[in-house]
Structures are given as C-alpha cells and as structure tokens.
Amino acid sequence: MSSVPRILVLADDCNPEWPSLPVVGYKYARALSKVADVTLVTHIRNKENIEKEGELTGITRYVDNEWIAAPMHRFSKFLRGGNEVAWSTNQMMAYLPYVAFERQALAMFRKQLNANSFDLIHRITPMSPTLPSFVAGRTRQPFVIGPLNGNLDWPAAFSNEQKREREGLRKLRGLYRYLPFARSTYRNASCVLAAFQHTIDDLSAAKADTIVPFPEIGFDPDVFHSKGRSKPFDGDGQKRFLFAGRLVPYKVPEAVVKAFCDSPALEGHILHIVGSGPEQERLERMVADAGAEKRVIFEGLKTQAEVAEFMRTCDAFVFPSIRELGAGVVIEAMASGMVCIVTDYGAPGDLVASDRGVRVPLQSMEGLVQDYRAAMEGCLSEPDRHVEMAEKAEAYATNYYDWDEKAKYTLRIYDAVIENKPLSDFTEYR
Numbered sequence: 109m110s111s112v113p114r115i116l117v118l119a120d121d122c123n124p125e126w127p128s129l130p131v132v133g134y135k136y137a138r139a140l141s142k143v144a145d146v147t148l149v150t151h152i153r154n155k156e157n158i159e160k161e162g163e164l165t166g167i168t169r170y171v172d173n174e175w176i177a178a179p180m181h182r183f184s185k186f187l188r189g190g191n192e193v194a195w196s197t198n199q200m201m202a203y204l205p206y207v208a209f210e211r212q213a214l215a216m217f218r219k220q221l222n223a224n225s226f227d228l229i230h231r232i233t234p235m236s237p238t239l240p241s242f243v244a245g246r247t248r249q250p251f252v253i254g255p256l257n258g259n260l261d262w263p264a265a266f267s268n269e270q271k272r273e274r275e276g277l278r279k280l281r282g283l284y285r286y287l288p289f290a291r292s293t294y295r296n297a298s299c300v301l302a303a304f305q306h307t308i309d310d311l312s313a314a315k316a317d318t319i320v321p322f323p324e325i326g327f328d329p330d331v332f333h334s335k336g337r338s339k340p341f342d343g344d345g346q347k348r349f350l351f352a353g354r355l356v357p358y359k360v361p362e363a364v365v366k367a368f369c370d371s372p373a374l375e376g377h378i379l380h381i382v383g384s385g386p387e388q389e390r391l392e393r394m395v396a397d398a399g400a401e402k403r404v405i406f407e408g409l410k411t412q413a414e415v416a417e418f419m420r421t422c423d424a425f426v427f428p429s430i431r432e433l434g435a436g437v438v439i440e441a442m443a444s445g446m447v448c449i450v451t452d453y454g455a456p457g458d459l460v461a462s463d464r465g466v467r468v469p470l471q472s473m474e475g476l477v478q479d480y481r482a483a484m485e486g487c488l489s490e491p492d493r494h495v496e497m498a499e500k501a502e503a504y505a506t507n508y509y510d511w512d513e514k515a516k517y518t519l520r521i522y523d524a525v526i527e528n529k530p531l532s533d534f535t536e537y538r
Contacts, residue, residue, distance in 0.1 A: 245296030254301025259310030334445030355385030419444035
C-alpha cells in the first residue's frame with residue numbers, strides 16, 4: 109500500500125498504568141498509532157489513565173458497558189478470593205462483558221464502517237483465544253485478531269501449585285470452542301496473530317494460511333536497555349541474581365530461593381526478589397530457616413523504571429515459572445543485557461533458545477531446585493560463556509521485540525491483508 113492504512117483498533121484492555129495485559133495493550137496500540145491512522149476503542153475504565161498520559165487522547169473512543177462489566181467483575185473477584193489467583197475463573201467471567209464491549213463498539217462505528225472510513229479492523233486485546241469476537245465477519249473490512257496467547261497445560265508435577273492457584277476450572281477450558289461466536293471468529297478472520305507454538309496448536313478453527321506467528325510481548329527501549337551496565341559476572345567480587353514477578357505459586361519463586369540458600373558456592377552473593385504476592389510469607393520463612401536474610405533481599409513492588417534499574421545492575425535473571433504464556437519480563441531482562449536462566453516450558457524456553465540463555469528442564473520441584481542451583485553456580489564458573497549468551501539475547505530482543513519494530517512488522521501484515529496477499533512469508537518470529 110502507498111497510503112497510510114486506516115485501522116480501527118479494538119483493545120478492551122489498554123491502560124498505561126496497569127500491569128500485565130493492560131499495559132501491553134497500551135504499548136502496542138501506541139506503537140501502531142505511529143505507523144498507521146489508528147482509531148482506538150477501549151473500555152471506559154481506562155479513560156482516566158489514558159488521558160493523563162496524553163499520548164492517545166485524540167484518537168481514542170470509550171465504550172461504557174459497566175452495566176454488565178462491573179457486576180461480573182465483582183462476581184469473579186468473589187469466586188477467586190481476590191485478584192491474584194484463579195485466572196481461568198477470571199476468563200470465564202469475562203465472556204459476557206467482552207461480547208457486550210464489541211457489540212457496543214460495532215454500533216458506535218457502524219456508519220463509518222459502512223462508509224469505508226476504515227481499511228481494516230484489528231482486535232489486539234483481550235489476547236486469550238478463549239474470548240471470541242462479535243465483530244468478526246459483520247463488516248466489509250478484513251478482520252485481524254491477536255496477538256493471541258493461551259493453551260499451556262499445567263505440568264503434572266505441579267498439581268499442588270495448581271491447587272494453590274485455584275485453577276481447578278482449567279479442565280473446562282476446551283468448552284470455549286462451543287461458545288457463541290467462537291468458531292465464527294476464526295472462520296471469518298483474515299489474519300490470526302498467534303504467540304508461540306502452544307497457541308498455534310490451539311487454533312483448530314482457524315484456517316492454517318491465516319495464522320502468523322507473532323508473540324504479544326515487547327519492551328520499551330527507553331526503559332529497558334543495557335546502557336551504562338558492565339558485562340554480567342565481570343571481574344571478581346559479589347554477584348547479584350534477580351527474580352522479578354508476582355510471588356504466586358505458578359511462578360515457583362521457591363525454586364530459586366531454595367537453590368540459592370542451599371548453595372555454598374553462592375554464599376558470598378546476593379539474590380534480589382522484586383515483587384509481592386501470596387507466596388511471600390512462605391518464602392520469607394524459608395529464607396529465615398536457612399539463616400540467609402542478609403543474602404536474600406525482598407525488595408517489594410517496584411515501578412517499571414525501578415525494575416529496569418535492577419536489571420542493569422544485576423548479573424543474572426532467574427525465572428523458574430512453570431506456566432508462562434508470554435514472559436514479557438524475560439524479554440525485558442534480555443534487552444537489559446542480563447544472563448537469563450529459565451524453565452524450558454512455554455514462552456521462556458522459546459525466548460532463550462539457540463544459546464540466548466540457560467534452559468532448565470521442566471521436572472519436579474526437587475529437580476528444579478537442583479538444576480537452578482547448578483545453573484547459578486555455572487554463571488560463576490563459566491562467566492565468558494554466559495556473557496556470550498547475554499550478548500546474543502540482547503541482540504535478539506532489540507531486533508524483534510522493540511515495540512516500534514513490532515509495529516512496523518504489523519504494518520507489513522496490514523498491507524498484505526488489505527491487498528489480499530499470502531501471509532506465508534511472515535516467519536520472523538518462528
């Protein structure tokens with residue numbers, strides 16, 4: 109295409125100040141607005157923070173479906189016992205509010221769509237394949253959905269963690285395929301952006317030639333970068349390991365805590381735990397029992413800028429999560445020049461493949477602790493090899509996961525969809 113495409117972007121979750129999916133939706137929408145003529149449609153709950161940020165104010169319209177979203181959110185919070193765990197329950201409770209969101213968005217823009225004021229519709233959030241689209245197939249414009257991410261099973265060895273996460277309803281996940289609009293969403297989509305193979309395998313209703321591999325994660329190079337840092341494990345002296353994330357069962361922070369506390373070789377070094385959550389009290393007891401309070405430091409919640417500073421001043425990022433769909437924090441660590449040690453399951457293992465980091469095999473808790481201990485000790489005994497990993501990781505993150513680079517790539521996909529060209533050439537993220 110020679111002209112800038114006019115894109116109607118649907119992003120129910122889109123908030124610059126809310127972590128995880130909302131901030132990812134915001135950053136992707138912001139990046140897309142730099143390369144296309146974007147009109148953003150999001151939920152009224154995001155208005156205050158979007159307008160305070162001031163970057164997307166002029167192009168954003170708001171849908172108010174609080175008549176159903178608010179009571180369903182309260183019901184979901186009640187069933188989950190808060191907002192920290194039971195993610196599958198949250199997704200189930202989001203179905204009706206999300207369908208209502210798209211119905212109202214379609215009504216809001218029906219005249220412009222009929223008048224061909226847009227070239228394409230792109231739904232960027234929610235990113236779960238289990239939440240279908242009401243809009244798909246109801247307009248003359250081609251419809252793009254994604255990036256989607258989902259369909260990563262709980263490892264059998266971590267059934268106790270699954271119980272603590274209150275994820276018993278996950279066994280019902282496959283029923284989403286029988287919900288209204290589920291099959292029509294993928295039947296009518298011109299392009300489905302899908303993160304990692306575990307998601308692609310879930311999209312049986314989508315036409316194979318419409319699926320484009322495309323992880324949903326990215327990083328802001330103004331925040332996450334390696335400028336001013338020394339090489340990981342450079343020289344003698346105390347080294348610093350970092351875990352950053354919610355302290356919840358599936359991220360298995362206890363694996364790195366136990367591994368670090370039980371290693372004589374790591375006694376002269378520091379482990380920083382950035383984040384908070386329901387597992388913190390258990391972890392603090394483990395540290396106290398090991399007499400390692402001066403070596404394992406609980407830093408609490410930090411801003412993105414503060415996390416980025418930790419990443420530039422620490423040597424290795426240790427992330428034992430056993431069910432990580434996207435792992436944006438891993439890309440941020442890679443972009444910050446860190447050595448990354450991750451569990452080889454889901455997104456983290458894919459991201460650090462090809463010697464871009466250390467992959468610990470998925471196994472029982474006892475085995476994880478043993479292998480994470482060995483991996484951290486290996487950083488000390490073979491620093492040069494791990495520096496090479498960090499350099500490869502940083503180059504990979506910078507080339508493919510900078511938000512502006514991802515937006516430029518998306519623009520190429522838009523052009524192909526609008527001009528009805530094959531999508532088979534889009535293989536960079538495989």
